[in-house]
Amino acid sequence: MLDYFSLAALAAVVREGSFERAARALHVTPSAVSQRIRLLEERVGCALVVRGQPCQATETGRRLCQHMDRVRLLEQELQGTLPGLAPEGVARVTLPIAVNADSLATWFAPALTAFAAEAPVLMAVSVDNEDHTTEWLRSGAVLAAVTATARPATGCNSRALGAMRYVAAASPALVQRHFAHGVTAGSLAQAPSLVFNTQDELQARWVRRLCHRHVELPRHTLPSTQAFVEASLASMGWGLHPLTLIAPHLQSGALLELVPGTPLDVPLYWQETRAASALLDGLSRAVLKAAQGSLMAGGV
Secondary structure (H helix, E strand, C coil), X not given: CCCHHHHXXXXXXXXXXXXXXXXXXXXXXXHHHHHHHHHHHHHHCCCCEECCCCCEECHHHHHHHXXXXXXXXXXXXXXXXXXXXXXXXXXXXXXXXXXXXXXXXXXXXXXXXXXXXXXXXXXXXXXXXCCCHHHHHHHCCCCEEEECCCCCCCXXXXXXXXXXXXXXXXXXXXXXXXXXXXXXXXXXXXXXXXXXXXXXXXXXXXHHHHHCCCCCCCEEECCCHHHHHHHHHCCCCEXXXXXXXXXXXXXXXXXXXXXXXXXXXEEEEEEEEXXXXXXXXXXXXXXXXXXXXXXXXCCC
Protein backbone atom coordinates (compact mmCIF):
# COMPACT_ATOMS: atom_id res chain seq x y z
CA MET A 1 0.00 0.00 0.00
CA LEU A 2 1.30 3.47 -0.86
CA ASP A 3 2.42 5.84 1.88
CA TYR A 4 0.33 8.96 1.29
CA PHE A 5 2.47 11.12 3.56
CA SER A 6 5.38 10.36 1.22
CA LEU A 7 3.21 10.97 -1.85
CA ALA A 8 2.18 14.33 -0.43
CA ALA A 9 5.84 15.21 0.07
CA LEU A 10 6.64 14.25 -3.53
CA ALA A 11 3.76 16.31 -4.90
CA ALA A 12 4.79 19.29 -2.76
CA VAL A 13 8.41 19.18 -4.01
CA VAL A 14 7.30 19.05 -7.63
CA ARG A 15 4.69 21.77 -7.14
CA GLU A 16 6.92 24.10 -5.08
CA GLY A 17 10.14 23.39 -7.00
CA SER A 18 12.38 22.75 -3.97
CA PHE A 19 12.59 20.67 -0.79
CA GLU A 20 12.77 23.80 1.36
CA ARG A 21 9.56 25.35 -0.02
CA ALA A 22 7.81 21.97 0.10
CA ALA A 23 8.77 21.65 3.76
CA ARG A 24 7.29 25.08 4.53
CA ALA A 25 4.07 24.17 2.72
CA LEU A 26 3.79 20.90 4.67
CA HIS A 27 4.93 22.43 8.00
CA VAL A 28 7.76 19.93 8.40
CA THR A 29 11.54 20.08 8.07
CA PRO A 30 13.37 19.69 4.71
CA SER A 31 15.07 16.57 6.08
CA ALA A 32 11.64 15.04 6.78
CA VAL A 33 10.59 15.74 3.19
CA SER A 34 13.82 14.24 1.88
CA GLN A 35 13.41 11.13 4.05
CA ARG A 36 9.82 10.57 2.91
CA ILE A 37 10.79 10.79 -0.74
CA ARG A 38 13.81 8.53 -0.24
CA LEU A 39 11.59 5.89 1.36
CA LEU A 40 9.10 6.20 -1.50
CA GLU A 41 11.89 5.85 -4.08
CA GLU A 42 13.12 2.73 -2.29
CA ARG A 43 9.59 1.32 -2.31
CA VAL A 44 9.03 2.07 -6.01
CA GLY A 45 12.55 1.10 -7.02
CA CYS A 46 13.49 4.18 -9.07
CA ALA A 47 14.21 7.89 -8.80
CA LEU A 48 11.13 10.10 -8.52
CA VAL A 49 12.68 13.58 -8.37
CA VAL A 50 15.46 15.20 -10.39
CA ARG A 51 17.19 17.54 -7.98
CA GLY A 52 17.72 20.94 -9.55
CA GLN A 53 16.50 24.53 -9.73
CA PRO A 54 13.63 23.82 -9.83
CA CYS A 55 13.27 20.18 -8.82
CA GLN A 56 11.37 18.16 -11.42
CA ALA A 57 9.59 14.83 -11.33
CA THR A 58 10.77 11.83 -13.33
CA GLU A 59 8.20 10.08 -15.52
CA THR A 60 7.30 7.73 -12.66
CA GLY A 61 7.24 10.67 -10.27
CA ARG A 62 4.77 12.53 -12.48
CA ARG A 63 2.46 9.53 -12.54
CA LEU A 64 2.53 9.33 -8.77
CA CYS A 65 1.81 13.06 -8.55
CA GLN A 66 -1.18 12.59 -10.85
CA HIS A 67 -2.38 9.75 -8.62
CA MET A 68 -2.06 12.04 -5.61
CA ASP A 69 -4.07 14.74 -7.40
CA ARG A 70 -6.84 12.23 -8.02
CA VAL A 71 -6.80 11.06 -4.42
CA ARG A 72 -7.19 14.65 -3.24
CA LEU A 73 -10.17 15.12 -5.54
CA LEU A 74 -11.77 11.97 -4.10
CA GLU A 75 -11.08 13.18 -0.56
CA GLN A 76 -12.73 16.51 -1.40
CA GLU A 77 -15.80 14.63 -2.65
CA LEU A 78 -15.92 12.56 0.53
CA GLN A 79 -15.61 15.62 2.77
CA GLY A 80 -18.52 17.18 0.91
CA THR A 81 -20.78 14.28 1.83
CA LEU A 82 -19.26 13.66 5.26
CA PRO A 83 -18.50 17.11 6.72
CA GLY A 84 -17.16 15.57 9.92
CA LEU A 85 -14.08 14.41 7.98
CA ALA A 86 -13.23 17.89 6.78
CA PRO A 87 -10.44 19.81 8.55
CA GLU A 88 -11.19 23.14 10.19
CA GLY A 89 -11.53 26.02 7.75
CA VAL A 90 -11.88 25.74 3.99
CA ALA A 91 -10.29 22.58 2.57
CA ARG A 92 -8.96 23.43 -0.89
CA VAL A 93 -7.65 20.96 -3.43
CA THR A 94 -5.08 21.82 -6.12
CA LEU A 95 -6.26 21.42 -9.72
CA PRO A 96 -3.29 21.36 -12.16
CA ILE A 97 -4.26 22.24 -15.75
CA ALA A 98 -2.49 23.32 -18.96
CA VAL A 99 -3.70 25.91 -21.48
CA ASN A 100 -2.28 27.79 -24.44
CA ALA A 101 -1.38 31.44 -23.88
CA ASP A 102 -3.82 32.88 -26.44
CA SER A 103 -6.79 31.09 -24.86
CA LEU A 104 -5.70 32.22 -21.41
CA ALA A 105 -5.45 35.82 -22.61
CA THR A 106 -8.90 35.81 -24.23
CA TRP A 107 -11.80 33.49 -23.45
CA PHE A 108 -10.37 31.05 -20.88
CA ALA A 109 -9.35 33.37 -18.03
CA PRO A 110 -12.88 34.65 -17.21
CA ALA A 111 -14.20 31.08 -16.95
CA LEU A 112 -11.26 29.99 -14.82
CA THR A 113 -11.42 32.93 -12.41
CA ALA A 114 -15.19 32.72 -11.98
CA PHE A 115 -14.96 29.00 -11.20
CA ALA A 116 -12.02 29.37 -8.80
CA ALA A 117 -13.71 32.24 -6.95
CA GLU A 118 -16.57 29.94 -5.93
CA ALA A 119 -15.03 26.44 -5.75
CA PRO A 120 -12.75 25.16 -2.95
CA VAL A 121 -9.75 24.86 -5.28
CA LEU A 122 -6.27 26.22 -5.85
CA MET A 123 -5.59 26.40 -9.58
CA ALA A 124 -2.12 25.44 -10.83
CA VAL A 125 -2.07 26.71 -14.44
CA SER A 126 0.74 25.80 -16.84
CA VAL A 127 1.05 27.57 -20.20
CA ASP A 128 2.26 25.84 -23.34
CA ASN A 129 1.59 25.71 -27.07
CA GLU A 130 -1.78 24.10 -27.87
CA ASP A 131 0.02 21.43 -29.92
CA HIS A 132 2.00 20.37 -26.83
CA THR A 133 -0.41 20.57 -23.90
CA THR A 134 -1.50 16.96 -24.54
CA GLU A 135 1.97 15.89 -23.43
CA TRP A 136 1.26 17.42 -20.02
CA LEU A 137 -1.73 15.08 -19.73
CA ARG A 138 0.20 12.04 -20.95
CA SER A 139 2.96 12.68 -18.43
CA GLY A 140 0.50 13.03 -15.55
CA ALA A 141 1.55 16.62 -14.83
CA VAL A 142 -2.00 17.97 -15.18
CA LEU A 143 -5.56 16.70 -14.86
CA ALA A 144 -7.04 18.71 -17.75
CA ALA A 145 -5.85 20.78 -20.71
CA VAL A 146 -6.88 22.92 -23.64
CA THR A 147 -5.25 21.25 -26.62
CA ALA A 148 -5.26 21.16 -30.40
CA THR A 149 -5.39 17.35 -30.33
CA ALA A 150 -8.79 15.71 -30.76
CA ARG A 151 -7.65 12.20 -29.91
CA PRO A 152 -7.85 11.77 -26.13
CA ALA A 153 -4.75 10.96 -24.14
CA THR A 154 -4.83 7.64 -22.32
CA GLY A 155 -7.32 7.76 -19.46
CA CYS A 156 -8.84 11.04 -20.64
CA ASN A 157 -12.00 12.32 -22.31
CA SER A 158 -11.83 14.81 -25.19
CA ARG A 159 -14.52 17.33 -26.12
CA ALA A 160 -14.52 19.87 -28.95
CA LEU A 161 -14.47 23.49 -27.80
CA GLY A 162 -14.62 25.24 -31.17
CA ALA A 163 -11.99 27.07 -33.18
CA MET A 164 -9.94 30.14 -32.38
CA ARG A 165 -9.69 32.45 -35.40
CA TYR A 166 -6.32 34.06 -36.08
CA VAL A 167 -5.47 36.80 -38.56
CA ALA A 168 -2.06 37.88 -39.80
CA ALA A 169 -1.66 41.57 -38.98
CA ALA A 170 0.91 44.35 -38.86
CA SER A 171 1.09 48.10 -38.39
CA PRO A 172 0.51 50.37 -41.43
CA ALA A 173 4.15 51.47 -41.17
CA LEU A 174 5.47 47.91 -41.38
CA VAL A 175 3.10 47.10 -44.25
CA GLN A 176 4.34 50.13 -46.16
CA ARG A 177 7.97 49.28 -45.44
CA HIS A 178 7.91 45.59 -46.33
CA PHE A 179 4.72 44.81 -48.25
CA ALA A 180 4.15 47.88 -50.44
CA HIS A 181 4.33 45.64 -53.51
CA GLY A 182 2.31 42.76 -52.05
CA VAL A 183 2.60 39.90 -49.59
CA THR A 184 4.72 37.34 -51.42
CA ALA A 185 7.21 34.65 -50.53
CA GLY A 186 9.96 37.13 -51.28
CA SER A 187 8.61 39.92 -49.08
CA LEU A 188 7.79 37.51 -46.26
CA ALA A 189 11.38 36.21 -46.36
CA GLN A 190 12.58 39.77 -45.64
CA ALA A 191 9.98 41.14 -43.19
CA PRO A 192 10.46 40.46 -39.45
CA SER A 193 7.81 38.16 -37.99
CA LEU A 194 6.79 37.37 -34.41
CA VAL A 195 6.66 33.93 -32.80
CA PHE A 196 5.70 32.95 -29.25
CA ASN A 197 8.52 30.40 -28.91
CA THR A 198 10.35 27.79 -30.98
CA GLN A 199 7.26 25.56 -30.90
CA ASP A 200 5.01 28.23 -32.43
CA GLU A 201 4.10 27.14 -35.96
CA LEU A 202 1.14 29.45 -36.61
CA GLN A 203 3.03 31.98 -38.73
CA ALA A 204 4.75 29.25 -40.74
CA ARG A 205 1.44 27.42 -41.23
CA TRP A 206 -0.28 30.57 -42.52
CA VAL A 207 2.62 31.31 -44.90
CA ARG A 208 2.60 27.75 -46.29
CA ARG A 209 -1.11 28.02 -47.00
CA LEU A 210 -0.65 31.41 -48.67
CA CYS A 211 2.49 30.66 -50.70
CA HIS A 212 2.06 26.87 -51.13
CA ARG A 213 5.61 26.30 -49.95
CA HIS A 214 7.88 26.76 -46.97
CA VAL A 215 9.39 30.20 -46.49
CA GLU A 216 12.17 30.80 -43.97
CA LEU A 217 10.91 33.71 -41.86
CA PRO A 218 13.07 36.18 -39.93
CA ARG A 219 11.53 36.16 -36.48
CA HIS A 220 11.46 37.81 -33.08
CA THR A 221 10.61 35.52 -30.14
CA LEU A 222 8.10 37.01 -27.69
CA PRO A 223 6.52 34.57 -25.20
CA SER A 224 3.54 36.80 -24.37
CA THR A 225 0.21 37.28 -26.09
CA GLN A 226 -0.01 40.92 -25.03
CA ALA A 227 3.59 41.54 -26.09
CA PHE A 228 2.64 40.23 -29.55
CA VAL A 229 0.03 42.95 -29.86
CA GLU A 230 2.29 45.68 -28.51
CA ALA A 231 5.14 44.63 -30.80
CA SER A 232 2.86 44.66 -33.84
CA LEU A 233 1.52 48.10 -32.96
CA ALA A 234 5.12 49.33 -32.61
CA SER A 235 6.08 47.95 -36.07
CA MET A 236 8.49 45.40 -34.60
CA GLY A 237 7.06 42.62 -36.79
CA TRP A 238 3.95 40.94 -38.14
CA GLY A 239 2.23 37.96 -36.54
CA LEU A 240 -0.88 35.83 -36.16
CA HIS A 241 -3.22 37.24 -33.50
CA PRO A 242 -6.55 36.03 -32.09
CA LEU A 243 -9.15 38.05 -33.98
CA THR A 244 -11.12 38.81 -30.83
CA LEU A 245 -8.03 40.33 -29.23
CA ILE A 246 -7.05 42.74 -32.01
CA ALA A 247 -10.49 43.54 -33.47
CA PRO A 248 -10.45 47.08 -31.98
CA HIS A 249 -7.03 47.76 -33.51
CA LEU A 250 -8.21 46.51 -36.91
CA GLN A 251 -11.28 48.73 -36.69
CA SER A 252 -9.23 51.79 -35.77
CA GLY A 253 -6.62 51.13 -38.44
CA ALA A 254 -3.78 50.77 -35.93
CA LEU A 255 -3.27 47.27 -37.35
CA LEU A 256 -3.91 45.99 -40.87
CA GLU A 257 -4.68 42.45 -41.97
CA LEU A 258 -1.80 41.44 -44.26
CA VAL A 259 -4.01 39.57 -46.71
CA PRO A 260 -7.72 40.22 -46.08
CA GLY A 261 -9.88 37.12 -46.08
CA THR A 262 -7.13 34.66 -45.10
CA PRO A 263 -7.84 33.76 -41.45
CA LEU A 264 -6.35 30.67 -39.82
CA ASP A 265 -8.82 28.74 -37.67
CA VAL A 266 -7.30 26.50 -34.98
CA PRO A 267 -9.69 23.88 -33.51
CA LEU A 268 -9.34 23.44 -29.76
CA TYR A 269 -10.36 20.59 -27.46
CA TRP A 270 -10.82 20.17 -23.72
CA GLN A 271 -9.27 17.00 -22.42
CA GLU A 272 -9.74 15.90 -18.82
CA THR A 273 -8.70 12.83 -16.88
CA ARG A 274 -11.47 10.35 -16.14
CA ALA A 275 -11.59 11.14 -12.43
CA ALA A 276 -14.98 10.94 -10.75
CA SER A 277 -14.93 14.47 -9.37
CA ALA A 278 -17.64 17.07 -9.10
CA LEU A 279 -14.93 19.77 -8.95
CA LEU A 280 -13.35 18.71 -12.22
CA ASP A 281 -16.81 18.37 -13.77
CA GLY A 282 -17.63 21.89 -12.60
CA LEU A 283 -14.49 23.29 -14.18
CA SER A 284 -15.26 21.47 -17.42
CA ARG A 285 -18.78 22.91 -17.53
CA ALA A 286 -17.40 26.43 -17.02
CA VAL A 287 -14.80 25.95 -19.75
CA LEU A 288 -17.26 24.51 -22.27
CA LYS A 289 -19.77 27.29 -21.61
CA ALA A 290 -17.11 29.97 -22.10
CA ALA A 291 -15.90 28.33 -25.30
CA GLN A 292 -19.45 28.24 -26.71
CA GLY A 293 -19.76 31.96 -26.26
CA SER A 294 -16.31 32.89 -27.60
CA LEU A 295 -14.98 30.35 -30.10
CA MET A 296 -16.20 29.58 -33.59
CA ALA A 297 -18.09 26.37 -34.24
CA GLY A 298 -15.93 23.85 -36.09
CA GLY A 299 -12.80 25.17 -37.76
CA VAL A 300 -10.50 24.33 -40.65
